[in-house]
Amino acid sequence: MNLLPSFSVETWALLLGFVALLVVYGTWPFGVFKKLGIPGPRPLPFFGTCLEYRKGFLEFDTACFQKYGKVWGIYDGRQPVLAVMDPQIIKTVLVKECYSTFTNRRPFDLAGAIKDAISIAEDEQWKRIRTVLSPTFTSGKLKEMFPIIKHYGEVLVKNVQKRAEKDNAFSVKDIFGSYSMDVVTSTSFGVNIDSMNNPKDPFVREMKKLVKFDFFDPIFILTFVFPFLTPVLAKMNVSFFPKDAVDFFMRSISKIRQDREKEPHKGRVDFLQLMIESQNSTSHGNGENHSYKGLTDTEILSQAFIFIFAGYETTSNTLCYLAYELATHPDVQQKLLEEIDTVLPNKAPLTYEAMTQLEYLDMTLSEILRLYPLGGRLERACKRDVEINGVTIPKGTIVIIPPYTLHRDPEYWPNPEEFRPERFSKENKESIDPYTYLPFGAGPRNCIGMRFALLTLKVAVVALLQHFTFQTCKETQVRSTSRFETCTRGAGCLVSHRGCQHQTLCFHRRCTFRHYASNCVQTTAKFLSFNLYSFVYRQVCVFLLLQIPLKLKSQGLLTPEKPIMLKLVPRTNTARAEA
Known part of the structure; x- marks a missing residue:
């Protein structure tokens, strides 16, 4: 039986x-x-090395870090990526050489409507946007x-009171x-x-749709393996973000802005209004220097959009972890x-003044x-x-700094897995190297919304703790001293991650995939002589099914893999006892 197709010598050549050429292309940068x-x-x-992300x-x-x-x-596909955890190199990358060498983040050409957002913009455009937004x-x-923000803290308390009456946990x-x-929708552009x-x-519907987009969709994989296709797709207005959700928010922002231009502003302060005012204040300025326009x-639409996208899930996840740690650390x-x-x-x-006086809350948030x-x-x-500290970094390399790992380096953080807010007391804070603690980045391109994020977190915590205490219940998943069951959306965690209760389900899925892969191989062998393309396609499918994890989500955010279940118990006395 002839298993090879009857091609001519020229076709085979x-x-x-x-x-x-394909092999050379796929391995050349390595x-x-x-x-x-x-x-x-x-x-x-x-x-x-991306298949390692399945862990x-x-x-x-x-x-x-432990090995090297x-x-x-x-290598993210063909892209060389240098990971660094040396504080001196980190300082040079984020601060000293920011404007000359490390100004931009990784290129994100398929950003669509948010291509002008401050987190994606590059070089002079980024500097100009940062300059305009900083006063905001x-x-x-x-x-x-x-x-x-205070208003929605009060709404939060009312909603929790209703929920606590119905559910024990x-x-x-x-x-x-x-x-x-x-908070995000109201402070971004005034939608209550x-x-x-x-x-x-x-x-609500479109926001949830937006944050659930999947980086591991066919477009992402295509541009990941064949990055030369990215400019072509960008010209075709292809984006990683769901078009209907993006269009909804862009239409909404445009309409809100038009309404505000028709009617006098009535004193409400939100980011959209502040950006409009900054635009108006510079519209009559000197137009010769573009950097001050x-x-x-x-760009206003892009900033409003990115405020929503960047602020929603980060805030809610951080509050979830904080509630958990408070419940499991009653002291x-x-x-x-x-x-x-x-x-x-x-x-x-x-x-606002009271929020600035809560020193132990600052310590607790820093530890979270x-x-x-x-x-x-x-x-x-x-x-x-x-070359930095003896390490040569070639042009075009992406330099990454992993805060999650850096924050758990025992060289800088004794007993790093322990939740201990006292690490950030006034006495201890002075001894912390600022380049070993990077929750918001550092340098000129750090998170511009850091103060806003911390204020939003503080209001939620204080408003709730005035009325409730967090307590564990039988449904609470208590972490060990070394690990809490989390997944990184976009990181590719398996559902059997850290021996969770879904391990049996994961085992059956793996068996199903392997059985399916075996059938594909057998079927391919029968029809190999008919179609070589079918053989290649099926082999790729088999490879992907066995290697790509089951749980590929979005954004690269630290997210609880299981819901954090807690009880919120009403407080009876909140008066401070006399000394």
């Missing part, structure tokens, strides 16, 4: 030449780190915006997700929704309660952000060949 003497895991053609990229980073030290090289996040502007993500969504009581509101209409919670009752006795209304940093990695693109 072309086919073999094509395969050879000698970069070997030449430089930088250790790292062995890459596979086209995929590089979760936070776990992968930690494993690489403070500097190692990996000053203490004075946040103080003006505080009543909006519930997922804290339900309440914090609603609070986060309400009570998302917990209005789950079918269009803003205000935002364009498209810490008690200290926090005493401080709140001292600064705000008898459930006094929240004020150490254990559970908002994002998985910090990234910078290298614009020229450079």
